[in-house]
Every structure is written in C-alpha cells, then in structure tokens.
Amino acid sequence: MTSTPEILCIGSVLWDIIGRSSSHMRQGSDVPGRIIRVPGGVALNIAMTLRRQGMIPALLSAVGNDPAGQELLADCRRRGLITDHIYLSEDLPTDIYMAVEGANGLIAAIADAHSLEEAGDKILRPLTDGTLGSAGAPYGGFIALDGNLTEALLAQIAVDPVFQQADLRVAPASPGKATRLLPLVEAGNATLYVNLEEAGLLCQTEFPDAASAADGMVTRGAKRALVTDGGRASADGSAEGIITRQPPEVLVTRVTGAGDSFMAAHIVAEARGADREAALMAAQAAAAAHVSGETPYD
Template structure:
C-alpha cells in the first residue's frame, strides 16, 4: 500500500465473537440465536468505520503470530488498512472479545485484551523510530486512542513528547475501564468520547443528562468532550461552549460497536470539513443507523 494514512488507530484489534438473540434474556437463559465472528476491538471498529468514510487508517496494536492473528491481519489489509506498524508477538496470542446480546440489551461481555496489555509501549515504536515520527519530529495528524491500553501506558502517553503535536481522540473501551482515561483529562489536545455512565465514573457522580456531564468533564480539566446517552440528547463541550443534538429514533438490533461508530463518524466528519453541529448530527445518525442493523453508510 503506497498511500499515507489519514489517522492512526491505537489500541485493541481482535476477533469479536457475538451471540445475538431476539429473545429477552436473564442469568441462566438458554435461547436460540446467531453467533458471529468478526474483526473487532475499539481501534479496529473505529478503523472500519473510517474506511467507510474513505479515510485510510494505520493500526498500532499487538497481534499474535498464531492462525487467528494471520487471518486478522489479512482481513485488515483487505479492508485497506495500514498494518506494517503492528507489533507481532511470537509468544502472545491474538486477543478476543465475547459478548451476548438479547432483546433487552447487552447481557454480558468479556474482553480478553491481555496480549495488548502485555505488549505495552512496544506498540508505539513506529511513533518513535522515525516510521511515523520521533521525539524531535512528533506525529502531527489525527490519532484515535483506545482505553484498552493499560493505565500505566495511558499515563506515559499523556506526558509523552511523541503525542504533543497530535490531534488526539480518546474513547474508553467500556465503563469498566473508563477511569483509565483520568490520566488524559488534562491533555491539551485530547477529545474524549464517552457515554453518560462513563462520564459519571470519570467525575465520580451521577448525571441525568449529557449536557451536564459534558460541562462537568470540561470543568474537571478536559480539553473537549462528547457525551452520548443512547437515544437521548447528546452533547459536545469545549471551553464553556456547549452544543447538543438528539439522535434519530430507530429500532435497536445490535449494541456492540455503536460508540466506536459514533466516534469514527464524528472524526471523519470533522476531517472532511463539517462544522461542529453538522459533525455531531452526522455522527449520531451514523450510530443510529448502525444499531438499527442497517448498512451504516
């Protein structure tokens, strides 16, 4: 591939194994449904959506040299992603995510990102060795950063000269990992993409609506935030400047990957020159189309 990447997607790239059913579920339910295996992980989900917007992402992650890893690399390259900077481990297996979704929402999920966590800052080598940048000439473009990275690595990124010139876009991997992003709250160019629950965890309080959560995060030191709340009002806030928009109403048929789709659509919209309000509305529309089960774009 000869084209240069438009954005770096740093974080989890793995296989998603998702079981979905049209039935309501509870603990111990055993119901018919469909089980799929697709490329996934926050960084990969963002990259796949960016490709649909004709952007060219480069992946910085850890993938094993096992059969699953070889297949995953092939899929990423087939979709038009840059994979030359991926850290390939002989000892670590390719990561995997497993979830069960019912008619009543996400029932349970397990993210096995142990290989990504074990690889640590090895995945950032292309930003330091001259392939994508160095301390003297840091990377100056867009970076989508995934909260599956360890808290220690996120803290290093927050103070690293390798990221000082980047337009940093950050998403938690899940509410359970949201507090890892506290290290990036004061970063001067970081935009945080969180849902209402994750915003509450970062602020250690509960919020009734996205606008309140967005303003509270900025007051805590965030440079810029976007807060979503399912089908309810979403908000973007920076330096006291708040805008809001409401997603279109749709029938929800899938959940996993919705936040990543929103983030990628918003990044692509801004990269293509859309104004703040237009970018927010377009991203909400893309996420709503995704959860409805239709072709996103």
C-alpha cells in the same frame, strides 16, 4: 499496503465473538439466536468505519503471530487498512472479545485484551523510531486512541511529547476501564468520547443527562468531551460551550460497536471541515445506522 495514513488508530485489534438473540434475556437465559465471529476491538472498529467513509487508517496494536492473528491481519488488509505498523508477537496470542446481546441490549461481555496490555509501549515504536514520527518530529495528524491500553501506558501518552502535536481523540474500551483515561482528561490535550456512565465514573459523580456530563468533563480538565446517552440527547462540550442534539429514533438490533461508529463518523466529519453541529449530526447518524443493522459488518 503502503499508503500514507490519514489517521492512526491505536489500541485493540482482535476477534469479536458475538451471540445475538431477538429474545429478552436475563441471567441464566438459554435462547435461540446467532453466533458470529467478526474483526473487532475499539481501535479496529473505529478504523473500519473511517475506511468506509473514505479515510485511510493505520493500525498500531499487538496481534499474535498465530493462525487467528494471520487471518485477522489478512481481513484488515482486505478492508483497506494499513497493518504495516502492528506489533506481531511470537509469544502472545491474538486477543478476543465475547459478548451476548438480547432484545433488551447487551447482557454480558468479556474482553480478553491481555496481549495488548502485555505488549505495552512496543506498539508505539513507529511513533518514536522515525517511521511515523519521533521526539524531534512528532506525528501531527489525527490519532484515535482506545482505553484498552494499560493505565500506566495511557498516563505516559498523556504527557509524552511524541503525542503533543497530534489531534488526539480518545474512547474508553468500556465503563470498567473508563477511569484509566483520567490522566488524559487532566492533561487537557484530548477530545474524549464517552457515554453517560463513563463520564460519571471519570468525574466521580452521577449526571442526569449528556449536557451536564459534557460540562462536568470540561470542568474536570478535558479539552473537549462528546457524551452519548443511548436514545437520549448527545452533547459536545468544550471551552466554546455545550451543544446538544437528539439522535434519530431507530429499532435497535445490535449494540456492540455503536460508540466506535459514533466516534469515527465524528472524526471524518471534522476532518472534512464540518462544524460542531454538523459533526454531531453525522456521528449520531452513523451510530443509528449501526445499531439498526443498516451498516453491514463486512
């Protein structure tokens, strides 16, 4: 596929292995359910949602040149995603994520993104070698960046002139990796999409609600912060002020990927000219459709 991308999605592109049960679960639970394997990773989840809503994304990531990687790339191309710029590794395996979900939400998850981390800045070469941009002519469009990159690489991106002209949108891979984004918060040149827990970790405090978390993120230095809090009100904070909105009430059937759907829909809405209120509404609607099962995996 050789179409010109409208947005670059940088980060994890891997296989999700998800076990899901309709039962409430706890440590040690052994219950019936379903186990599926689907394309995943924060960057890929965002890209798939962007494509479903009409944007053309290109992926910048690392994938192993193994059967799992070849199958994953073929699936991405079938979905209309540009894979031309992915770093294909001969010695690193394709990454994988495993999660267990019950009726009471995410029980546990393990993300094996070691290949992406070991590939390092090799995944960014198209932004420096003139393919998509260079130091003299930096890429100026939308970039969706995920926190599965190493702390050192994220710190490099925060100050790299190659990224200074882009509309940089950033999401943590998980609460456990949220503090990796501190350099991007302090650089003040990115919009961050976080949940309440991640905002607290980045600001080293606990917030009672999304509005106070968004305000705290902006005070800490973030250019802009979108904060979600499950079924409670979400917030959009910037120098223009804080706005909040209650998300739709839905029956939750899955949780993995909800934040990615929120972020992607928000980017699409703003790319089409939506104001802050309308963009927040669109993001919440997409996340609600995802967790309710209305949005299909394929």
